[in-house]
Amino acid sequence: MTPERYKRLRETLDRRQSDLTILTDQMHKPRNIAALIRTADAVGIADVHMVWSAGARRPYKGTALGSQRWVKAHTHDSMADGINGLRQQGYQIYAAHLSEQAVNFRSVDYTRPCAVVLGNEKQGVGAVAESLADEHIIIPMMGMVESYNVSVAAAIILAEAQRQREAVGQYNRVSLTDDVYWQLFFEWAHP
């Protein structure tokens, strides 16, 4: 490994946000999932959580430009499992969901441990996540079309999470535990 490569891996691991994640509710289009993983890597997310549609647990492929290598995907059998598991670890659950109760996505606090829930391309966020979420968040839309592409919506929300976290210095301190940090370093360095 070159010194440059070593430096790049270490800097990226130093910035990883162990307490920021996403949870997909039956998203299924491979290119949306690939784009989502690429965005997750870019904002420093180490782990993503996924619930596949009933029966259809299929691995994502597609062109995330190899970013699958840098982000760990965890699957859950149901949204209840996924949400309860994250909540037990102290995460706030923000569902990106076009509901009556939704608040502006910029008004919630992404500096605390939190997970952004993203819905299925057609049906959106399901009833379980809708009721279990702490908040529904919405990106205001000014045009004729009623929703964003899900990977676009995710990027807009995660860019705001990144902005808030940068503002309070969360990218300037290491958040991965030592164990996880060196385990990832090992995996990244020895493909």
Add this chain to the structure above:
Amino acid sequence: MTPERYKRLRETLDRRQSDLTILTDQMHKPRNIAALIRTADAVGIADVHMVWSAGARRPYKGTALGSQRWVKAHTHDSMADGINGLRQQGYQIYAAHLSEQAVNFRSVDYTRPCAVVLGNEKQGVGAVAESLADEHIIIPMMGMVESYNVSVAAAIILAEAQRQREAVGQYNRVSLTDDVYWQLFFEWAHP
């Protein structure tokens, strides 16, 4: 036309931002262009400008969820033409471009007339736009992957433009000229 439909068309036209646009530099993947048009509609952009790759002037198709209907696409023969035309109308040109001189995309002023230049999926922004732009803007990236998908980058930047414009009330006053407003109303109402 139902009263609800009438109201929706009028409200959307009231919010259209006549002096915010994008200019694509040989972007070519139909699904990226479709996603871009959908995002443009959502932030209230009325017109987009495009330069196709040499020889390959092809109409975009794909699933913009019908948003092509709400956003007018103008093509230019070259980036020099496109940029100079916009500049003559008083637009600032912000190239989304990963260069040494690039400033943070949040540090520029999107409340003035401006165009965001987006680059080709592989080559990025070309040399002409690079040199003619007023500013290069960059979305900071914290991960291993070196760039965003172009339609994702566009959405992150345009969401910031929308935020700035909302903050100063630009969505609360009509910016289309009467002529354009009623021409669009006519087209939208009578497909």
